[in-house]
Amino acid sequence: MSTSRSEKAYHHGDLRAALVSAALELLEGGGEAALSLRAVARTCGVSAMAPYRHFAGKEDLLEAVAARGFEDLAEALGTADASAAGAEALAAQGAAYVAFACRRPALFRLMFMTPCRKPDRPRAYGILEARAAALAGPAMPAEDLTLAAWSLVHGLAALILDGRIPPEAGGTGAVARRITLHLARLMAGVPEPSA
Amino acid sequence: MSTSRSEKAYHHGDLRAALVSAALELLEGGGEAALSLRAVARTCGVSAMAPYRHFAGKEDLLEAVAARGFEDLAEALGTADASAAGAEALAAQGAAYVAFACRRPALFRLMFMTPCRKPDRPRAYGILEARAAALAGPAMPAEDLTLAAWSLVHGLAALILDGRIPPEAGGTGAVARRITLHLARLMAGVPEPSA
DNA sequence: CCTGTATGTTTACACCGCATACAAGCGCAG
DNA sequence: CTGCGCTTGTATGCGGTGTAAACATACAGG
Numbered sequence: 020m021s022t023s024r025s026e027k028a029y030h031h032g033d034l035r036a037a038l039v040s041a042a043l044e045l046l047e048g049g050g051e052a053a054l055s056l057r058a059v060a061r062t063c064g065v066s067a068m069a070p071y072r073h074f075a076g077k078e079d080l081l082e083a084v085a086a087r088g089f090e091d092l093a094e095a096l097g098t099a100d101a102s103a104a105g106a107e108a109l110a111a112q113g114a115a116y117v118a119f120a121c122r123r124p125a126l127f128r129l130m131f132m133t134p135c136r137k138p139d140r141p142r143a144y145g146i147l148e149a150r151a152a153a154l155a156g157p158a159m160p161a162e163d164l165t166l167a168a169w170s171l172v173h174g175l176a177a178l179i180l181d182g183r184i185p186p187e188a189g190g191t192g193a194v195a196r197r198i199t200l201h202l203a204r205l206m207a208g209v210p211e212p213s214a
Numbered sequence: 215m216s217t218s219r220s221e222k223a224y225h226h227g228d229l230r231a232a233l234v235s236a237a238l239e240l241l242e243g244g245g246e247a248a249l250s251l252r253a254v255a256r257t258c259g260v261s262a263m264a265p266y267r268h269f270a271g272k273e274d275l276l277e278a279v280a281a282r283g284f285e286d287l288a289e290a291l292g293t294a295d296a297s298a299a300g301a302e303a304l305a306a307q308g309a310a311y312v313a314f315a316c317r318r319p320a321l322f323r324l325m326f327m328t329p330c331r332k333p334d335r336p337r338a339y340g341i342l343e344a345r346a347a348a349l350a351g352p353a354m355p356a357e358d359l360t361l362a363a364w365s366l367v368h369g370l371a372a373l374i375l376d377g378r379i380p381p382e383a384g385g386t387g388a389v390a391r392r393i394t395l396h397l398a399r400l401m402a403g404v405p406e407p408s409a
Numbered sequence: 410c411c412t413g414t415a416t417g418t419t420t421a422c423a424c425c426g427c428a429t430a431c432a433a434g435c436g437c438a439g
Numbered sequence: 440c441t442g443c444g445c446t447t448g449t450a451t452g453c454g455g456t457g458t459a460a461a462c463a464t465a466c467a468g469g
Contacts, residue, residue: 031447031448034447034448055424055425055426056425056426056427057424057425057426065448065449066448066449066450067425067426067427067449067450068427068428068448068449068450069447069448069449071427071428072446072447072448073447076426076427077425077426077427128327131372131373131376131378132323132327132376133376134375134376134377135376135377135378140378159396163389163392163393163396166370166379166389166393167366167393167396167397169369169373170365170366170367170369170370170373170393171362171365171366171369172365172369173369173372173373174364174365174366174367174368174369174370174371174372175361175365175369176369177326177368177369177372178326178364178365178368180329181326181327181328181329181330182329182330183326183330183335184361194358194361197358198358198361198362198365201354201358201362202362226416226417229416229417250455250456250457251456251457251458252455252456252457260417260418261417261418261419262418262419262456262457262458263417263418263419263458263459264416264417264418266458266459267415267416267417268416271457271458272456272457272458
């Protein structure tokens with residue numbers, strides 16, 4: 020087999036994917052502090068400089084990891100959205116968003132910590148946007164609703180991750196669902212008050 | 215003068231405060247990457263190990279810096295709250311919160327990046343809580359309203375800082391005020407919709 | 410004055426990201 | 440098959456970091 024890769028080949032096979040996976044593992048167990056390029060290389064059984072053949076630098080690797088995280092997030096939001104209809108669907112998305120952050124805190128931090136040089140929204144944004152647009156009522160333009168919903172769940176997730184919210188509330192995700200549902204209902208069914 | 219401090223005194227006078235200030239300066243110009251214990255010490259014209267006489271380690275110093283940041287934030291929220299009444303006061307707080315984050319992004323990140331071992335809320339929380347409680351209507355319990363408002367502005371700030379929101383919207387803070395005002399009005403004046 | 414204690418300094422180590430120079434394996438003309 | 444070249448991984452080294460230990464200095468109270 021000309022393309023077979025022996026176990027101990029000098030060439031790794033596909034290091035790039037292995038590096039991203041290793042980085043993710045290190046991240047999820049041990050936090051961001053444990054994520055050093057050298058440690059990643061060590062985990063893959065490879066020299067410290069090897070990653071530089073596949074990534075421009077540490078930041079580049081982290082970007083790849085974050086991209087993978089955004090894929091996972093989009094998937095989670097998609098299935099959550101499909102699990103219900105109307106305002107409940109948006110609430111489900113909100114709960115899923117917070118749950119994702121709680122389940123993979125270090126990854127979530129990484130995803131939103133990078134100053135994000137490329138301003139393109141993650142694919143997950145589209146999923147939220149679609150649902151929010153469908154719910155937008157007279158009280159608030161669709162654009163503001165999308166932004167408000169995103170800000171709400173993102174802020175909630177961030178505060179939980181930073182330990183700013185009592186654990187019994189944050190842990191279950193009940194608060195996330197309740198608050199998002201409140202928001203969704205208010206946005207959907209309510210006319211602009213007097214002012 | 216027994217207490218006079220010569221320019222080149224061996225003892226600094228009050229290093230602790232100087233270190234915190236220096237750390238803040240380094241943080242505000244140059245981002246978090248520029249904040250190394252050694253750089254802080256250098257800025258104060260002192261050896262690299264000197265800070266350890268006043269702080270248990272880098273994390274401890276950062277905690278002190280964050281505490282100072284929370285003081286400033288509380289003050290900003292307080293004056294904003296006093297600048298208006300009713301729902302507009304909460305909107306003003308929201309705008310001030312986001313403005314604070316935009317004005318001092320690195321500090322804001324630091325304040326909410328530490329996993330926050332001591333679960334006590336910042337003093338700023340009380341200011342928001344009071345206003346939210348005063349506004350709480352039948353649509354949402356006061357506790358949820360407080361949490362929702364905080365999450366909303368915090369998430370908005372975080373998303374802006376991460377470059378996830380178009381600059382023309384985030385920069386001015388208009389979005390923050392608009393959205394928070396929407397939230398405040400909805401919470402204050404609107405009965406629970408049919409469901 | 411003499412001594413104890415708080416405060417800074419020096420030296421040292423392990424780790425990090427990264428630059429450069431080198432070696433090992435694969436693919437493809439001939 | 441042979442040999443060349445390119446990709447991939449290695450070895451070594453530099454400047455930087457956080458921090459531990461041992462040392463030096465200035466002030467305070469007897």
